[in-house]
Amino acid sequence: MKKSWFSSGLFLRMILMKKSISYYDYIIIGASKAGLTAATVLREIQKDAAILIINGEDRLPYKRTHLTKFLARGFDTDDFALEKRAWFQEQCIDLLDSPAQSIDSKEKSLRCADDKKYFWGTLLLATGAVPKELSIPGHQWLSHLRTARDTESIRAKLLQCKDVLVLGQGVEGVELAEQCSRLGLTVTLIGRDDRLMKRWLDESQSARLLALLEQKGVRCIFGQSPCEIGKEGEGYTMKCDNQQFHGDMILSSTGICGNPVLAEDLGIYAQTGVPTDLYCQTEIPGIYAAGDVVQTPPGWPTGLWHWAEYLGTVAAMNMGGQKQMMENRPTRLKSEPFGSFYYSMSYQEVQSSDKSDVFMDNDRGYVRIFSREGRSISALMTGLGKGISKILDAGVKIGKAPGKIFATIEEAMKDGE
CATH class of the missing domain: 3.50.50.60 (FAD/NAD(P)-binding domain)
Structure with a gap:
């Protein structure tokens, strides 16, 4: 009414x-x-x-x-x-x-x-x-990208740099490293985890991504947490657990x-x-x-x-008066570093007892679907593109059986998706 x-x-x-x-x-x-x-x-x-x-x-x-x-x-x-x-x-x-x-x-x-x-x-x-601020000496020297104005300011500074350090190996950190590499900079990507995008990707996907970044000249350093940032002339130093790094600029993406x-x-x-x-x-x-x-x-x-x-x-x-309750529903992430497609749907929801099916793992791409009591709950994919990701989206959201989802993917690939 x-x-x-x-x-x-x-x-x-x-x-x-x-x-x-x-x-x-x-x-x-x-x-x-x-x-x-x-x-x-x-x-x-x-x-x-x-x-x-x-x-x-x-x-x-x-x-x-x-x-x-x-x-x-x-x-x-x-x-x-x-x-x-x-x-x-x-x-x-x-x-x-x-x-x-x-x-x-x-x-x-x-x-x-x-x-x-x-x-x-x-x-x-x-x-x-x-951005989460690190509670370490010299944290004020870190550059954070959150808004369009931040991006414009950082880009102007990067155009004057040769070497850049990127702190944080999540999605944003990887994308920042890729963009700095495209600017022709020497890039070192540093993080505390043992692999790239650990929250979103499994070991196989992380290994593929690492090989891609290294091929493009991005140096990746794992298992290092910063403890102090220093200013040296026009550049900066970052002391970590047992190493020290130098760069003309430090981009921070730590959450x-x-x-x-x-x-x-x-x-x-x-x-x-x-x-x-x-x-x-x-x-x-x-x-x-x-x-x-x-x-x-x-x-x-x-x-x-x-x-x-x-x-x-x-x-x-x-x-507006139309009662609606929030639900923990499947959510996905897409990233395309250097043109290679990475997809992750609800990977954080996976438990050790859940079943895992790897349907593809070759030069063309990678598809892995997790299920619980026969219903799909999560999916990972690399290399097959946005059309296939939509099939995974739809299948996981309704809990479709993993084999049936991949059968749909195979049909789409035959049709040139």
């Missing part, structure tokens, strides 16, 4: 407008995938609601996962824009570039850097994540945590983010959270583009 003009907030909005005060039924702080998804879903649910997205950046909302993939090539300001500015006008969604600076949860208001005050009916924190800005002031920030219930509601009535800022339960996904999209959807449905 459609809300009346009085109950929907239009009446209150008209009164406040006469006093030159801005009121919105929904204010979303953060304009990446979670925030933009939430705004889109809210508009579908409530056609007449007043919606404001506080962007806080110097460009249109963009696809952040492209930053580590186009560092070498560079990009224009709105190359990765998720929507054109006209889209926001068509959807009657206001977009504010000025960042939020303070929140008054009792008054249900916030102030932005433009010193204007905005009131809300319901608020969503979708403020994303920030993320939820953005504490605003959440700490509200008193709702925990160890690694903002805790919510399964409906994305924080402990403060009327304030929700979605995306990378959320501290999800142990073992649940975090830091993934599609997971942020999912949380944005769940939060918006609950904000």
